[in-house]
Amino acid sequence: MNSINTIFKVQIFGESHGAGVGVVLDHVPPGIPLSDEDFISDMNRRKGGQKGGTPRVEADIPELKTGVFKGHTTGAPLMIWIANENTRSGDYEKQRDVFRPGHADFVANVKYQGFEDFRGGGHFSARLTAGLVAAGVIAKKILSTFSFEAAVTEVAGLTDPEKGLEKAIAAKDSVGGIVSCTITGVPVGLGEPFWDSVESRLAQAMFAIPAVKGIEFGAGFEAARMFGTEHNDTYLDPGGNTVSNHAGGVLGGISNGNPIIFKLAIKPTASTPKNQQTYNHASGAVEDFSVKGRHDLCVALRAPVIVEAMAALVITDLYFLAQSRRGPTAI
Amino acid sequence: MNSINTIFKVQIFGESHGAGVGVVLDHVPPGIPLSDEDFISDMNRRKGGQKGGTPRVEADIPELKTGVFKGHTTGAPLMIWIANENTRSGDYEKQRDVFRPGHADFVANVKYQGFEDFRGGGHFSARLTAGLVAAGVIAKKILSTFSFEAAVTEVAGLTDPEKGLEKAIAAKDSVGGIVSCTITGVPVGLGEPFWDSVESRLAQAMFAIPAVKGIEFGAGFEAARMFGTEHNDTYLDPGGNTVSNHAGGVLGGISNGNPIIFKLAIKPTASTPKNQQTYNHASGAVEDFSVKGRHDLCVALRAPVIVEAMAALVITDLYFLAQSRRGPTAI
């Protein structure tokens, strides 16, 4: 449900306009030094407040409530809590006459029989990713010889994100984008065949990020238009080095030592400043609708640090899984 | 590892050139009538033997070894075994001097320390999907009011699959393709927020299919180039009917009542008839290499029934998950 991973378990909770959001990490190795400073950089990357971004800005200082003692992880479950501060729920109470198009309002209302916390998307809000980014900081520390680097490589169809954002501002409409991620330092052999493959597990994790609608590894959809001799990565030596990396670092679901490379399609922010048509329960008609609240024009811009965190959480689990399988003596 | 799902568990096993392949389904509802005939259509769709396909053709009659009694499922674990018949392992013993490009040979050799069954890809072979297709037949019976329909919509960049295949035959090279899948009859509310979202779970499952390198839902990567007002699906009535289905039937990870629509990028068959260059362990040099064995020019052509099976297995689990959450009395 709201958790992921087999060994290095991640459980999230919280709502956009409730008391806060958080995460529990289980099976954290003991002895990892942690301080408030460790979180500042990634938490700031996730925060709003940039040009074209939501004016809702919060301190977002993660409180490490459990699992840390004398500045180090203890090995017990580590709970991170991030209080909500800058909430204006009134914006949402007014909007109950419509299910906002592109949002989870309608499905949540049916699924939870009207009991859902609807304010700002409630539990479906991207606000939940604050806890994940904090958790990702810890995963990155565990995998200290790996690097996780994601960036926005396209906004509104333009490879210069700033120009894409200008296009959105000019159109007074929200826009989508592409986020690309590269993981380096990955040894050969992570991932398990079939459903715990590197691709399966990363894809599962990435689609948990709000607004992600597609993922491709290496050559991805372009691979579908290539010949086999073009796509195959020729081996150059017994260590598995290759001429190219069309496979995106994964063969048979297992890491092959090349950088793991994937791209994500991010849909336009569902909340757009432009008027839309939609069904209104009060009037019983399809009519003009204007979104209340404070929103980003392009959510892709805040996604990279979330993508890195998700990737680090999953890869840590696959790392633990790979090194778990040994007997007490040489066999 | 080699299993999927939370409640309706699917565990696979087997190798391409061993005794056979199989699957265990756990938590099957009792009382589902099953006969050999039920499997013929889907098993035939998965089989090779078509134009441009591998000449390795096997009877592939699934044996229901356990969990069936007097022609009905009992509710106990249902084990399906499909014996391998038409294996020519000699083809593979000869090829140990190279790790075949685009295959799992290299990663398997490192991960399993040389103990892997390397014949025909061993456990990494698409042969394993025979068991999944058989399992999918049962899942489709459980979800009898749903429909799962996948088709090849592009081969070698051409929307007419036959022309794409001609292109491959002319080039004497393998090619990739696109498979599109539509699931209808899905009620509102399947899927759970975040990692058990419909998209997360379907994506995890689809990347377990050999050769899949990308997935997109609804407008997918095209969504990244759309404005919010273009992409959002306007509601027309209180039942959630919409003008369009850019979301591909999923909002906030939850099914919204529209058909679930996704596309998969399938890479070209790694085993291509054309000569390739790769590293040879015997000679210690990068040199010409020619694949032995019997292979499809385009694996995408056999994928649709596998995609349907995977989808049905996952959606059954999400269905069970959704209906599990009720107390013994109205609350």
Add this chain to the structure above:
Amino acid sequence: MNSINTIFKVQIFGESHGAGVGVVLDHVPPGIPLSDEDFISDMNRRKGGQKGGTPRVEADIPELKTGVFKGHTTGAPLMIWIANENTRSGDYEKQRDVFRPGHADFVANVKYQGFEDFRGGGHFSARLTAGLVAAGVIAKKILSTFSFEAAVTEVAGLTDPEKGLEKAIAAKDSVGGIVSCTITGVPVGLGEPFWDSVESRLAQAMFAIPAVKGIEFGAGFEAARMFGTEHNDTYLDPGGNTVSNHAGGVLGGISNGNPIIFKLAIKPTASTPKNQQTYNHASGAVEDFSVKGRHDLCVALRAPVIVEAMAALVITDLYFLAQSRRGPTAI
């Protein structure tokens, strides 16, 4: 690790002398009314302060941080936080020269490589059960037609708990006890064969309660001394009513409609007021040792409400599991 259940997931966290303890419940049905009053009775039953009990008494008011909106569960993860208030960590800092006999100090020190929070047992403390009791209140509400009733039926070998406690006070030593639990209102058919049997799952849960060293169902160990004709419960009618309940309500791991009955052996409180001998790291010798801190003479006395909570959490999961397995139409 620190979680239980397949569908109705329970994740705990916290330490005895840290900021607090808590629990996340996932897959809670929406619409369950919850108020602070709901928790008072069970939380009070768990609290210390009785005769022969620890003088550490805390308010223990569970804060429902997430998953509740307008007085009802929303269906999103429900996080409960119970702050620690009355902690005297200094007691423990002084005691680091010895690993307290009967406690987890030594194993935690080895397992967590010296990084464990050792104050008051840290994460191993029975303090963690405060969160579980709060979670149990919610499970009992879900299973409103069941009843869970546990009681202390023996202390220090005496069937009158009060007399047993007098014996402990007179001996100035801690004592053990027996807790018996009866679950009624259970329909036929809960539990799954083998490892998700009612007995397997309840036993797993009960051994997570600190100090539990044995469990038996129905006639239990006495059954090992009975003849088959004595032990078997004769059926009286087609509804499965029986003359006796030696099976304790479970056959083949599945509930049979009779009350589920089990007993737990609770060891004496590891922290006894009497002097003990143990190894001292400072002196390098085995020498006299006296426990600091505030402790119960008999932890069994506070166990019943914890036993009920654990049972309710597990049975809710089995209930959800049983009702999950249905297709969308009659088959």
Add this chain to the structure above:
Amino acid sequence: MNSINTIFKVQIFGESHGAGVGVVLDHVPPGIPLSDEDFISDMNRRKGGQKGGTPRVEADIPELKTGVFKGHTTGAPLMIWIANENTRSGDYEKQRDVFRPGHADFVANVKYQGFEDFRGGGHFSARLTAGLVAAGVIAKKILSTFSFEAAVTEVAGLTDPEKGLEKAIAAKDSVGGIVSCTITGVPVGLGEPFWDSVESRLAQAMFAIPAVKGIEFGAGFEAARMFGTEHNDTYLDPGGNTVSNHAGGVLGGISNGNPIIFKLAIKPTASTPKNQQTYNHASGAVEDFSVKGRHDLCVALRAPVIVEAMAALVITDLYFLAQSRRGPTAI
């Protein structure tokens, strides 16, 4: 459902009078040498045919269908199949007028809505443990520095099992017994706090063995009658050696380096040669009933090797779990 463990997964399937029984082991380390001879000793220990035992005797040669190549495990899922040979289903067809007391017939009939394979207990049969014993052989090989030794220490209340069996033969009635198990060579630190504690996980596994009705660790139920100073195991040195082992090798759920010791209560064989009274559906009355089929007088006698196998399967998982939690560099 019918599987156990987090990493080293064990999935069982099969029926007493169907085609056979089996098991899939997932996440087996590659490179373990395996031959048919490895299984003979333990499979023979499980088999019937002794004095007072069932005359149903089968070859029970486990077929390693997948996951083994050139005499070694490959690391892929290992499927073991044990065909049923000596089945006399006719015995059971005749008995459908009664639900046999002490068996799962009634609960299975309700739970599976009449679709269960009722012959010889079907999926609930102890026949399923044949696959587990075979799996246990592999687990013991993985944990080659551990030893698992279980023995019958009481039959029909007598500490000499042979005399207990004579008592049963004389009474023409089935009897119960006690099985004791000792695991040595266990390092400090296996098990996780709470539900993955050594006690929790072993208890869960043991109650999956048909006829087990109780389990106690170390002093067990006797601990409930001891003083703290009697029960606590005094430490003798910094390595954790202790004067006694009342804890049974487990403190706070974690192994403490002492042998892990536990006892199981096994109920009398439900199928007793003596006549019993029970409800008859044909006559609509409670009347005399006599069991058909071939059965042991005391199932405890065949249990030790099953207990060892279950213990080895669980401890392997805890071992893998413990060694999984490390980062790629010293932290």
